[in-house]
Amino acid sequence: MGDGGRGSAGKPAWLQQYDLMGKIGEGTYGLVFLARSKLQSNRGKFIAIKKFKQSKDGDGVSPTAIREIMLLREISHENVVKLVNVHINHADMSLYLAFDYAEHDLYEIIRHHREKLNHPINQYTVKSLLWQLLNGLNYLHSNWIIHRDLKPSNILVMGEGDEQGVVKIADFGLARIYQSPLKPLSENGVVVTIWYRAPELLLGAKHYTSAVDMWAVGCIFAELLTLKPLFQGVEVKNPPNPFQLDQLDKIFKVLGHPTPEKWPTLVNLPHWQNDQQHIQGKKYDNPGLNNVVHLPLKSPAYDLLSKMLEYDPRKRLTAAQALEHEYFRIDPIPGRNTLVTSQPGEKIVLYPARPVDGSTDFEGSTSVQPSQPVSSGNLVSGGVPPGSIMNQRPVPRQMAGNIPRMPVPNVGSFGIGPQAVMGNMNPGGIPIQRGASAQAHQQQLRRKDLGAGMQNPGYPPQQKSRRF
């Protein structure tokens, strides 16, 4: 793996083995590209390439990249994203991780159902997605790896091919081996989404256990059922590592307050003691988890979900236990291709492919294409500006053999603004931070959606905290 040799044109030789198709995402660490392999062994295969820039502090390869490579080099499982290569460009000291490309992710699948189809994800798909997610997680946990940042955008689903509909857990930038106790991410100044954060962490627990991943799986399970994030707290940004009271409130509203009787170590958690009046003061009419997710109290699905959302991390179901749950033994039985359906009459849902911005090269610079005079230069820093060139890959995938490098003309002026385009972007294996302008647009959109005056109507831009 790896090769740093330089080709004749001063470009690294390894570049020759790819046809670069364009950018599919970006984050604080760099960009993500879609490419096709030209190698004999892998010809035509789609590869997602995550580029790490030199860290800004002048300290070489970012520690996140090092940890991700370190873990990915050790693990191999059908439900974990596969690192196929690592490349180095010595000239600009950048590092590239090449992954098997996954066309879909749970974030986009859920969004497609919520915004386009207006109907829930079929039961077989939900169950199969959940089973495979747990299967991959069980592998990680039995190898003493905690993911620590599970969320829908990090759960990928393969598009057409041998592995169609197979779930891949991605983004190991925050994952850790926990032979020794792990300190909270916040102490390293890392920001992660709070919606999937376990209550013990919100209450100030000092160390991570694998149970934090199971809480996140519970949240994701509920989201697959309802198409809405289960606990959408408003994140407190300041000071660093703040107490996320609103997120806890959202949890308590649905699950009721935790009690020291049911969760004995609760009394040791810093925020439970220090912020008692905030946390323990409020009383909620407990609407019940079953009402929120619309499941009968006696159903196996509800039983499984409630055991994943157990307050006490020690009592919370483990991935291994979850895989044995009755829910997976009753019809529909989970399968390998999550995207097909078991019901003969049911329509197969075609999920949209990720948009590819064909105007950005590996250096991250934007090439001005003659056919598109409005191409802009601030693509990297500011998201996709209106009128930028987007290569739309055709769906279904078998047509991808001759991807048109034709720009979609004037996407901006047709009202498919950058928010629409960027909003659909997520790299293969890689959760991304959307461009700043795209975020702004989404927030505007949300404000429009707010019309009815609801507190939390839309789907807050999860991508705020997406990184890679």
Place this chain on the structure above:
Amino acid sequence: MAANFWTSSHFKQLLDAMEVDVVHSPDKEKGLTPEEFRLVKIHMTNYIWKLAHHVKVRQRVIATAVAYFRRVCARKSMSEYDPRLVAPTCLYLAAKAEESTIQARLLVFYIKKIYVDEKYRFEIKDILEMEMKLLEALDYYLVVFHPYRPLIQLLQDAGMADLTHISWSLVNDSYRMDLILVHPPYMIALACINIASVLKEKNATAWFEELRVDMNAVKNISIEILDFYDTYRTPSDDRVNLVLSKLKA
């Protein structure tokens, strides 16, 4: 992987004893002998220790850095990979991998403090460039298992916690050899316990028998370590410089 040595890249990458001490042909052509090759490796191991104590990192980071260094030595010639730059960069990389990042700036500062010799002087840029070359040379395999953890567990199991200090020191010294590239870490730990029990006149035979490990292998590693002590002398800077000057041309 992380918990299971047998499925780890470390296990898969273990080398045959014959493979690790081979002088690479570019170095051989310049007259580097196997003995000198070993000498440089010992010297650089000591160098990594010295640096590590200045920048204050955990034992584990030092051990990982030395393992990286020795892996690189087993794969790349010293003519191409100057050990005077590789050694500190291994510490730099190991610190990142073991989650105790040290600043390149600080490293460069302490290098200058330890060695006035210009040939040891490197700038931040050199360290960062070498970091990438090391990643490649290591084939991006960065997880290393060490004998320390099994050592403590085994001593507890044997009820010989009083041997902790001496066997821990033996493990430390084992990094002056290539054992970590050749043997599973728990075997190195067992060899160190074996030596410690002999030195302290503790009878551990019964316990070793119960373990059902390949006792011959344990004994062979023990002998290797003892042989090493017999001949070990800290290489002088002058001697090392003389050897390294051969590689210049």
